[in-house]
Amino acid sequence: MKTLIVFDLDGVITSEDAYWDAAGLTLHELLYSPRYWNVTGQRGYEPVTGAEESRLLSRSTLPEEEILLYKALALNSNWDTCYAAVCWRLIALLEQVLPAHRALLLPLRPWEADWLARLRSVLATQRAALEPRLGTLLSGTPPFAGAPFSGIVGLELLNRYDAYASARLGLRIEGVFSRLSPFWDFCRSLFQEWYLGEELYSRTYGHPPAQAGKPGCIHFERPLLPPEALRETLDALRAAGYVLGLATGRCSQEATLPLQAYDLLSRFDPEHVCTYDAVEAAETELRRAGDTTLLSKPHPFQFLYALDRRGPSAAELARPRPPFIVVGDSSGDILGGRAAGALTVATLSGARSQEARQRLLACAPDFVIDDVCRLPSLLAEVERLESIQRLQFEDRAKAERLLRWWFARQLDLLPEQVTLTPRPVSLNSFNGTYEQNGERYFFKTHVEEQSALSEYYHAELLRDAGYNMVLPLRVVRQEGRQMVIYPLVQWPVMFDLMRAVETGAPCPVTAEILVAAERRACQRLLEIYRRTGRLSSAEEHATAPIHQLFWHRLTGGRLTRFYRGQSIPLPSSANARTGQSEIGFEDLLRCRWVVNGEQQQRTLGELLEEAQERLHPRQAALTVIGHGDAHFGNIFLEHERDYLYFDPAFAGRHAVLLDIVKPLYHNVFASWMYFPQETAQGLTVRVALHHGAGGEWIEVMHSYQLAPIRQAILITKVQTLLRPLLSWLKEEGALPADWDRLLALALLCCPLLTINLLDHGRIPPAVCWLGLTQAVLLGNAGLLPWRTLLESEAEDAS
Template sequence: MKKTVIFDLDGVITSEEMYWTTAGLVLHELLYSPRYWNVNGRSEYTPPRTVEECRAWSEAVFPEALIQGLKARAVNSNWDTCYAAFCLYLIDVLAQVSDHAALWPPRVEDAAWNARLRGQLAQARPQVDPERLRPLTNPTLAGYTGFDLLARLDILARQALHVESEGGLGHYSPSWKFCRDLFQEWYLGDALFTQDYGRAPWQTGKIGCINFEQPLLPVEQLRATLEDLHTQGYTLGICTGRGGFEALTPLRNYGLLTFFSAEHIVTHTEVAEAERRLREEGRPLTLAKPHPFPFLRAAFPEYMPGDPLPPRGSFLVVGDTTSDVRGAHAGDAFCLAVQTGARTEEARILLEQSAPDFLLEDVTHVPALVRQIDDLGTIQRLQFHEREKAEQLLQRWFALQMDLRIDSIQLTPKAVSLNSFNGFYRVGGEEYFFKTHVEDQGVLAEYYNATLLHEAGYNVVLPVRTLRRSGQQMVIYPVIRWPVMFDMMRALETEQPVQASFEQLVAAEQLECERLLHIYQETEAPVSAEEHEAAPIHQLFWYRLTGGRLTSFYEGKSLPLPTQPEREITFAQLCTYRWCINGQMQRLTLGDLIERAKSVLQPAQAGLTVVGHGDAHFGNVFLEEGREYLYFDPAFAGRHSPLLDVIKPLFHNIFASWMYFPREIAPDCSLQVKVDEQEGCIEIAYDFTLPPVREAILQTKREHLLRPLLAWLSSQGALPENWEEIMHSALLCCPLLTINLFDGQRLPPLIGWLGLTYAVSLGQETEILSPRLLVETVEQEC
């Protein structure tokens, strides 16, 4: 699918001010020229000669507040805006003469009709004041927008003038066409109008507002914006109510026209031609905005009225009015609304109420936004609080990146989805499961290498399709109905109904530990430092420390104390203080642990490697037939050190409930923090203990994987002297860098401190992993 952005012009790229000036000049001429109504009895009418005069005359009869009020109600075309004001003035003027019934229906294009109106106005001495119009507060028009509002003008006229005939003020009526032609006289000026229409204006001397058009923003900013979108691979189009000549001339003058694809430019000219063809077929239909046709034709040049709509989000629309939002949504596009066209508070409120998909300050923000729209990280974040929008973005992503036109999609956000998302989609009557991992500040591309695991002996779900493009990874699986270990562990520890017993879960862990050790032994092989450096598992540890995540999470940031939210301590301070946890003084500071981790986890080290999943936490594990693990989502599968392969499941399956359920855990966690700035010490006292099922999993992992693994590596002469530092440094990264512990919107401060406590304690030799017992085992078996 082609990546396409369709731009409205006025209020987005081009300024509408000269169009508004033009509309006011039309009204001014109708009101004051001896050729038309001549409400103040002039003997002649001489058009203004400067742009300043043009603006002053226009503003006197058509103030911006009235213009914005109409545009906020989706009267989008400048011709229609002008005509709506014309109708309101006409109704007001006719209401002030004695025999207005004789002047209905109006024939403003007819000289004799204008003469009759002038005669009555000469006797009535009417008041002409835009404040008298107040159209948008009139009950007859209240709540109506777009063409519906224009259609109500006939009803307003009948009510105000007590006339019976209908259709006097209809859209595309003779009066509408007359106002349009008069508009063109003022906008184009004598020379261009004569060239385009083949006759001179009825009132000559018009200098042409088109000659004073200005871009909405500096041309350099607009050019940089369009260049950026081109660099991202977007095709740019235009959908405007302007005629073809008027749309292209200013863009050509600004040097911007070359950015737009000719086949994706739709103006009033193309819309009028499509309407003409429909009339010839006996299907009269108005196709101008907010009808979706102009947007759809701009995005898909072969589109015809009545064709099926494309998938939601197949293209993007950048507009500035409620009409743009309505039209874009009716065409199943995403609408990026810019506020540059909404110049009053009322217009801004109505634009927001029209519910654009995204609201931007101006068009220069579009390139950054579309990067986010097409970024899986955006979908991952939105799944928790704007799931419907996230699903729509993902549907678009599948079409763009994998050429999948899916019928329906459902994200299934879970607490375990800290850096991932998954769900189901249907296509052609078949249902599939999808999953991706989103690595913020990632340096290495992830590799979904399920085949490698399968061939090594892992019980793993083989995907039906995988996308491995850097930053755009996705795995699609057949739908698996087995329960997920993460859900069952949580249900068991919270005493909720569960599909397996305590004993079954522990037995499954033992079985998998024994199988995992066997796989390690069967797949062991030495690798060079260069080969080891390329292992994807390093993304989870060393590259999170050095690739930007540590800095983006914590540099210059502070964390409030749990019981003193007004008192904060900076991360820099936390790194220098000594920590005393439950009465035990920790040997190394947090800063010491981070620096050590950067050294011992450095990837370019030769050594023994095995084939491992890398990220086998319980969120990536089904329990098949109630007895054995079935893996999926091998985002970091590869050949790497077994000391690192065991770390993520060791931490996340046992110690990380607070990370997944922070607001549920916080009330049951008693944690006190005391900061002694003079001594440079932080004292932590907490009583957060492991639930029995997680304690049992830890003991099983110690007995059936960690002990025999270390003993086997030692017997092979492959256990590094600093193996404890390697494992504890990797454990440090899990609580510290999986999520931002200082993110107050995600975590209560107490849970942030609990995470820091785990980072400091797991990062150095503590009783949590019983390191002495492990060392004794290694020594005994050697």
């Protein structure tokens, strides 16, 4: 399925400077030509002819800051920006006419030669009084901050000019300054004379311009960016499978000429191009039906026409549409793109003032880049599912739009609706449902940066081994793009049931049912281990996906990205004692720890070094077929008794002791990780940093305790799975002599490397220290009461 990118032209690919020149020169000719307003009483009017002269005269008449204001207010077409500048100045002039003389100008017809002659005559009678004020009068500020414009954007601003003129002049004015007024066509024609020049204008419209000698600003156009950079960018996008289209306020001729000159035109698919010609034709069709809707941006018509040539009627515009991307530099582009249902990318290259940028960003584009040449790298990053995983908690609607686009691009799916279900358990994943052809489906992905895996999701392997599995309908196994599609499952998720019992919230099952289900699952799991267990060579074991959860996180960049070079804030109690507000992570690695009065044998730095060696994948081991990540977020409770597993992102053949680690930790000890803010409310953590002859040491006192349901699950898991498992491994001669160190070091990785404890926007300082403390405790000897519960088995195994 093709993925379409629709570009605005001016401010994105082409420069608007030549158009802005034409706008300023149009205003200048209206002001000073004897043919039009002639505010200074000139006898003749000579057009400027050179590029530099044109630019200077234009900007002195119509400042760039004013044009940028119009763009920021979603007046996207340069004809409209020119018209906006002309209208308020003419109204300001008329306001200076003495009330007794205003009757001579009624009805207002500023597009007719006779009326213009009357205006010149009236202004001539007041020239002496008017001339000293002209500079201030004509270089003032557009009136859009007050009534009747306040809060309005887009073409409706132009339609408010009649009401504004009525209030300022004390007259009832209708149809003079609106967007559908003949005055707009009059100003556009004059604009075209300046932009095209005498020769091209005559050829295009079949008659010469009213004023001879205009050179044509189109000939002064320069590219916004180096043409070779633009060609490289567009070629990269096409090579990545994108189809390129255009939606521009330029007419076809004016869009084609510069694109041909820069050798860019052939990169755009003519089936996905919308110029102003299409807007005019569609508006004409609407007018015949009595509809006065304006279809220029920010109306979505241009983008939808570029998408699939749909017509302007409400029924046509409302038809289902595939996801696509709009790239623009103005509020009109972003507002219109969003109304069309597109993902929007704002380029700052056309927003050349601080106010213009602020207004552009206020439209909340989905993404922002400096210029269009950054688009290929942005889209390459967005296609990686980490972007959606992060967004699900910050901006769910945006994440859902992005995911719908991802489904279309990566899976050739066009779901009518995508619904994400952000969950506390989704620390490195996301899931949700989508609807297609009346059917609903469940999806889940696991996001793992710098993946060292060749394959994910061995669901069939688990099913064949005896696991009760939800089998996927479809699997994507590309690095950074792992996605699984399932039939919709209605059973409750164990994570939610456990949390409800833990907090006392309403729950459809009792704690006893959950513990009984855990007991059955442990018994069944032990049977599967016994049935599938065999020795694996170091080479075979090194390829197991489960190592991504432990050793690869230690060595593959996550540890460095989360913590290296960072500082951990110290609580205020520690500050008062030492005057130190934080401790560097590298310094923390060297500290000894005392936790709730118990001294820990190893520092965190020593534990990490030991873990990198002991958890190395290339080690022979007794291996089993295991899920690898069977925490309660990946388990449904079927019929209130049996575990139904899904999301086997790390399933495969691997060491049995590693297989039990993630469910042991996350199902029992990790509530703080999923609910950090709630945990912080009832948590007391005191940290003291001490300096002594033997170096620094940290003393931590905390009040964190396991909920009764977590303790019950722990006891059940130890009695029903861990003790029998250790006995079986000993019988097989496969119990490592340092099995307790292997478990402790793997458990260490869970609190330290599942999430970034220094993510201050998410993790309160007290919870950060709780996580660090758990990592040290686990790495040294394990958390009580786990060690006590295993004590007798450890003695038997030694």
